[in-house]
Amino acid sequence: MCLAVPMKVIRINKNIAEVDLAGVRRNVDISLVGKIKPGDYVIVHVGFAIQKLKKTDAETTLKLFAEMKNAT
Amino acid sequence: MKNDRILLAHGVGGRQTRQLIENILLKYFRDPLLKKLPDSASLNLSRDSKDICFTTDSYIVKPIFFPGGDIGKLSICGTINDLAVSGARPLFISCSFIIEEGFGMAEFERIVKSMADTAERNSVRIVTGDTKVVDSRSGDGIFITTSGIGLKRQSVHMDFSRIRPGDAIIISGVPGMHELAIINARENLNFRSNLKSDCASVYGLVSKILDASKRVRFMRDPTRGGVAAVLNEIVSNLKYGIKIYEEKIPVTDMVSSFCEILGFDILNLASEGRVVVVADRYDCEKVLEVMRQHPSGKKSSVIGYVTDEFSGKVVMRTRFGGERFVEMPAGRQLPRIC
Amino acid sequence: MPHNRGHKNNNLADILIWEIHRLSKTIKKQIRLMEVCGTHTMAISRSGLRKILPDNICLISGPGCPVCVSPNSYLDRAIAISNLEKTRIFTFGDMFRVPSSFSSLEKQRSIGAKIDTVYSPLDAFEFARTHPDETIVFLGVGFETTAPSVASVIKYAAVENVRNFLVLSGHRLIPPAMQTLVLDRNHSIDGFICPGHVSVVIGAEPYKIFPEKYGIPCVITGFEVCDILEAIVHLLEMVSGRKKPAVYIQYSRCVSRNGNPSARKIMFDVFEPVDAEWRGLDMIAQSGLRIKNKYSDFDAENIPVSVIKPVEKKGCLCGMVLKGMALPFDCKFFGRTCTPEHPVGPCMVSSEGTCAAYYAYEKR
Numbered sequence: 001m002c003l004a005v006p007m008k009v010i011r012i013n014k015n016i017a018e019v020d021l022a023g024v025r026r027n028v029d030i031s032l033v034g035k036i037k038p039g040d041y042v043i044v045h046v047g048f049a050i051q052k053l054k055k056t057d058a059e060t061t062l063k064l065f066a067e068m069k070n071a072t
Numbered sequence: 073m074k075n076d077r078i079l080l081a082h083g084v085g086g087r088q089t090r091q092l093i094e095n096i097l098l099k100y101f102r103d104p105l106l107k108k109l110p111d112s113a114s115l116n117l118s119r120d121s122k123d124i125c126f127t128t129d130s131y132i133v134k135p136i137f138f139p140g141g142d143i144g145k146l147s148i149c150g151t152i153n154d155l156a157v158s159g160a161r162p163l164f165i166s167c168s169f170i171i172e173e174g175f176g177m178a179e180f181e182r183i184v185k186s187m188a189d190t191a192e193r194n195s196v197r198i199v200t201g202d203t204k205v206v207d208s209r210s211g212d213g214i215f216i217t218t219s220g221i222g223l224k225r226q227s228v229h230m231d232f233s234r235i236r237p238g239d240a241i242i243i244s245g246v247p248g249m250h251e252l253a254i255i256n257a258r259e260n261l262n263f264r265s266n267l268k269s270d271c272a273s274v275y276g277l278v279s280k281i282l283d284a285s286k287r288v289r290f291m292r293d294p295t296r297g298g299v300a301a302v303l304n305e306i307v308s309n310l311k312y313g314i315k316i317y318e319e320k321i322p323v324t325d326m327v328s329s330f331c332e333i334l335g336f337d338i339l340n341l342a343s344e345g346r347v348v349v350v351a352d353r354y355d356c357e358k359v360l361e362v363m364r365q366h367p368s369g370k371k372s373s374v375i376g377y378v379t380d381e382f383s384g385k386v387v388m389r390t391r392f393g394g395e396r397f398v399e400m401p402a403g404r405q406l407p408r409i410c
Numbered sequence: 411m412p413h414n415r416g417h418k419n420n421n422l423a424d425i426l427i428w429e430i431h432r433l434s435k436t437i438k439k440q441i442r443l444m445e446v447c448g449t450h451t452m453a454i455s456r457s458g459l460r461k462i463l464p465d466n467i468c469l470i471s472g473p474g475c476p477v478c479v480s481p482n483s484y485l486d487r488a489i490a491i492s493n494l495e496k497t498r499i500f501t502f503g504d505m506f507r508v509p510s511s512f513s514s515l516e517k518q519r520s521i522g523a524k525i526d527t528v529y530s531p532l533d534a535f536e537f538a539r540t541h542p543d544e545t546i547v548f549l550g551v552g553f554e555t556t557a558p559s560v561a562s563v564i565k566y567a568a569v570e571n572v573r574n575f576l577v578l579s580g581h582r583l584i585p586p587a588m589q590t591l592v593l594d595r596n597h598s599i600d601g602f603i604c605p606g607h608v609s610v611v612i613g614a615e616p617y618k619i620f621p622e623k624y625g626i627p628c629v630i631t632g633f634e635v636c637d638i639l640e641a642i643v644h645l646l647e648m649v650s651g652r653k654k655p656a657v658y659i660q661y662s663r664c665v666s667r668n669g670n671p672s673a674r675k676i677m678f679d680v681f682e683p684v685d686a687e688w689r690g691l692d693m694i695a696q697s698g699l700r701i702k703n704k705y706s707d708f709d710a711e712n713i714p715v716s717v718i719k720p721v722e723k724k725g726c727l728c729g730m731v732l733k734g735m736a737l738p739f740d741c742k743f744f745g746r747t748c749t750p751e752h753p754v755g756p757c758m759v760s761s762e763g764t765c766a767a768y769y770a771y772e773k774r
Contacts (some may be wrong), residue, residue, distance in 0.1 A: 021512045022325035025264040032673045046561040047530025051610045077520045394458020399770045400748035406503025407529045
């Protein structure tokens with residue numbers, strides 16, 4: 001169960017962050033995760049960020065994805 | 073049956089809609105022209121006017137104005153498209169409004185202007201109409217019904233019965249953008265994006281296709297129920313099956329993100345400006361080329377073919393070499409948690 | 411998805427599939443791996459994965475959908491509440507078509523009940539705040555992934571004193587259900603594909619009992635096809651005895667060993683574990699979440715309504731399907747009287763339910 005997707009933090013206002021996935025944006029509640037800043041990635045489920053992703057991990061991911069796209 | 077009621081699910085073009093039509097409408101409306109449930113009926117008014125196509129459709133949409141269009145544009149494009157995919161040139165349209173008491177005059181004017189603009193751009197004439205106003209709360213803003221008459225092209229013979237194994241299935245672009253834009257524009261989901269409805273006339277594109285090939289077997293615009301509904305409808309009339317390839321379905325990052333977040337299947341989502349074409353495989357390249365040259369068909373793709381392997385079923389080969397059935401969608405697409 | 415580390419990559423998939431075939435040959439028996447996550451069920455079906463696995467690997471679906479496991483009594487109460495004046499129900503879309511004893515939310519809506527779907531409990535809360543003259547009841551269902559979010563909203567309601575916002579808690583906890591499954595002597599589970607997003611919250615600790623006490627290996631798994639394939643490789647290595655059974659985190663890009671402690675803290679500030687009924691599995695000790703007394707003002711269990719005695723249809727095999735002891739095809743209702751439009755059992759209801767997934771995607 002539990003659809004959740006990683007989304008990028010765009011801006012933060014108190015416990016609400018605007019997050020983005022390929023141009024789809026939403027305000028989500030970030031009170032369940034520790035300190036985050038714009039540029040971080042969070043996993044979003046039912047309007048809440050439930051975990052922060054390591055930035056290095058997310059960036060390697062993006063790079064790999066780009067390589068993969070070029071390969072196909 | 074006695075205690076059954078009409079549910080919203082009966083109106084979304086999936087299996088329930090089909091059951092409503094078969095169990096009630098076709099039980100009493102028995103005209104042979106209606107039996108195949110075509111997008112438009114080919115009329116035989118007199119010996120020399122048998123090439124007239126006639127269609128009708130009602131439009132309800134929330135919100136009334138959405139990114140990429142509005143209910144007015146939708147109501148004209150929808151009827152143009154039903155005629156176009158039947159191989160007809162759309163000529164005359166009637167429009168009838170059911171308006172809820174209290175509806176804004178300025179909004180109404182905006183809708184009517186949008187209809188006029190759309191009609192003019194597509195060289196169709198709005199020639200008759202009707203207006204009714206209902207009590208507040210017995211409507212939902214505004215409903216529009218349009219009917220259309222078109223003239224069938226010479227030597228166009230499109231019908232389920234002409235489909236053969238080996239025929240190619242082509243789609244004219246990324247499916248589902250209309251339904252996603254509508255869902256996106258609904259306030260209670262609170263998503264933001266610049267995703268636009270694909271709402272547009274397909275007549276221009278369809279004419280190019282029919283100019284290019286005499287061996288187009290069948291066309292339909294994948295509205296309610298999406299591509300999955302169209303393909304299932306095709307095979308339900310045949311002893312053949314359809315096989316499609318996941319990696320051939322055109323998508324954009326934004327569309328697949330949306331589907332991922334909300335748990336939707338892109339094949340089940342409605343488009344209002346796409347067309348699914350079944351064409352003889354020998355004409356497939358030719359058809360694909362003219363489609364890609366047309367501004368509204370740049371992302372056209374051959375997504376699969378008709379096969380005698382599995383009768384009455386649509387099978388998709390996934391990116392990983394697995395296979396699964398693509399079923400007729402059941403019920404509305406609702407945002408899910410799991 | 412850009413952030414999923416190429417886990418949709420086909421070449422990687424080919425390598426993993428090859429490795430699975432190689433490992434499976436070294437194990438001379440049927441290997442039954444259970445996922446306990448509806449999103450895994452769906453990913454497996456949508457990708458047609460079963461067709462490319464070796465014959466002796468059987469993927470079975472456990473009680474992985476929180477909607478599937480909600481008993482009739484929960485929905486009967488929700489429907490009774492929806493009949494009250496000036497009351498509006500908000501629910502996740504999954505719940506909309508779930509059959510209750512005599513109806514469903516979808517059917518009730520068609521006869522005038524005010525029932526709406528939302529993406530987030532925050533949206534239901536916002537509606538309550540802006541509509542003080544209506545009572546808003548949010549149907550809180552879901553496992554550990556969802557419960558902290560719902561708990562947060564209840565806390566907001568308490569802080570802002572929004573008294574017209576209530577939650578009917580049907581939340582369930584995953585580890586007690588897994589335990590019930592392995593305690594059934596007839597179970598035949600060789601390994602667990604553990605739910606990635608539940609584990610984001612609970613971490614790896616709660617699964618330790620399975621390898622340590624029952625010798626069943628666990629892999630916390632992501633949702634891309636390559637994630638699942640990689641998890642199967644790890645499970646096979648443990649099933650074959652090449653590695654010791656343990657809890658392995660394949661989905662390490664999202665899951666840490668300790669999970670998310672602040673999410674758990676909020677969850678257990680608002681909720682407390684309680685014995686709960688699971689559709690098809692009966693009562694399971696300490697497997698549900700009820701709202702603590704200090705938040706009882708927001709507990710829809712306290713709304714006085716008379717609820718009919720729940721009725722369960724006889725002969726539905728959902729219970730066995732959930733335990734991994736039967737396949738949907740084994741059920742006499744499957745595909746005949748039980749279809750996605752007219753679901754009999756819970757597994758047909760959610761499109762992620764085992765039966766719905768089989769109905770939609772599996773070639774027989």
